[in-house]
Amino acid sequence: MFVKNCWYVAAWDHEVLADTLLERGILNQSILIYRLTDGTPVALDNKCPHRHAPLNLGRREGDSVRCMYHGLKFDATGQCTEIPGQDRIPPKLCVKSYPMVQRGRWLWIWMGDPERADPALIPDAYSLNHPEWRMKPGYLHYDADYQLISDNLLDFSHLSYVHEKTLGGSPNIAEVRPVIERLERGVRVTRDVNNTVPAPYHARLGGFTGKVNRRFSYDYLVPGILLMAASVKPAETPDDDMTGALQFHSCQALTPETDTTTHYFFMQAHKFRLDDATITESIYQSLCTAFEEDRRIIEAQQRLIRRTPPSPMQPIAADAALNQFRWLIKRLHDEEAAATPAVIPLQSVA
Numbered sequence: 001m002f003v004k005n006c007w008y009v010a011a012w013d014h015e016v017l018a019d020t021l022l023e024r025g026i027l028n029q030s031i032l033i034y035r036l037t038d039g040t041p042v043a044l045d046n047k048c049p050h051r052h053a054p055l056n057l058g059r060r061e062g063d064s065v066r067c068m069y070h071g072l073k074f075d076a077t078g079q080c081t082e083i084p085g086q087d088r089i090p091p092k093l094c095v096k097s098y099p100m101v102q103r104g105r106w107l108w109i110w111m112g113d114p115e116r117a118d119p120a121l122i123p124d125a126y127s128l129n130h131p132e133w134r135m136k137p138g139y140l141h142y143d144a145d146y147q148l149i150s151d152n153l154l155d156f157s158h159l160s161y162v163h164e165k166t167l168g169g170s171p172n173i174a175e176v177r178p179v180i181e182r183l184e185r186g187v188r189v190t191r192d193v194n195n196t197v198p199a200p201y202h203a204r205l206g207g208f209t210g211k212v213n214r215r216f217s218y219d220y221l222v223p224g225i226l227l228m229a230a231s232v233k234p235a236e237t238p239d240d241d242m243t244g245a246l247q248f249h250s251c252q253a254l255t256p257e258t259d260t261t262t263h264y265f266f267m268q269a270h271k272f273r274l275d276d277a278t279i280t281e282s283i284y285q286s287l288c289t290a291f292e293e294d295r296r297i298i299e300a301q302q303r304l305i306r307r308t309p310p311s312p313m314q315p316i317a318a319d320a321a322l323n324q325f326r327w328l329i330k331r332l333h334d335e336e337a338a339a340t341p342a343v344i345p346l347q348s349v350a
């Protein structure tokens, strides 16, 4: 179930260099992403309308792309501008183009009605490119429905179990009830885990020898964008004193490739020891290890769902945020479906 009228992360900026023709599957479509000569990113349907060869196997010619099967050329709006050996170009011979915007280090794509593609709706993932923060970009491909991954990101009680020896560390995370607030385009989750054991990598980075207070506070926004401030500090320090605290800001984005596969773009920026590249690398490696733990359980969950008869999932209190988000996605999806004119099948001719 996809919402179309929203911004999805299509790629990291470094994936689309000046001469790249990147193919990326998004919402069951094959999308071609490249940059104009002035650096502006563009997104077109990757399927050549002639015989359906992939345009990403084509050739850049200035701001245009030539299909390298029979040579049709398309400009950056998707219009065919040249057919070798044919003077007349049918006006309808074109590929669809999609609104695309670069913000920070992410390229965002709008898969729905282009008239509604308002860049002001792009979530503020500020730490992707900010002088006070450092990070290393990450990406994982999932063989799982993006909604199963959203469920995971909306319930951090799993840290105590899935990430027992990595991000978790603190055995009481699952026992702390988060505060959940409804937002217009998502959910805000705040979880304070006080007087607890630090995660091993926090102990290593912060030199913590005793108990710590951990705070996770994040907005989870349509279609699956997590923007989180997290901190760890010695348990005895007052609430508003951040001396000696490790401060992180994490931006994560889920983009469905198909109904059951997902692109996962992630990073966790740090606000301390900015000039120490080994810190950035160490945080990145810790995150990769932990996110492999998530992937292992979620892909196994997806496989089990796929090969067993459908049955309802039984709710518990910890599902509150994920239930709210699933409800929001369904509402937006249903509104879009209701607004889309039904396709009336052609009458078969007897």
Ligand code: FES
Residues within 6 Å of the ligand: 048, 049, 050, 051, 052, 053, 067, 068, 069, 070, 071, 072
């Ligand atoms: S398939 Fe692209 S030109 Fe024929």
Ligand SMILES: [Fe+2]
Residues within 6 Å of the ligand: 152, 158, 159, 162, 163, 290, 291, 294
């Ligand atoms: Fe996790």
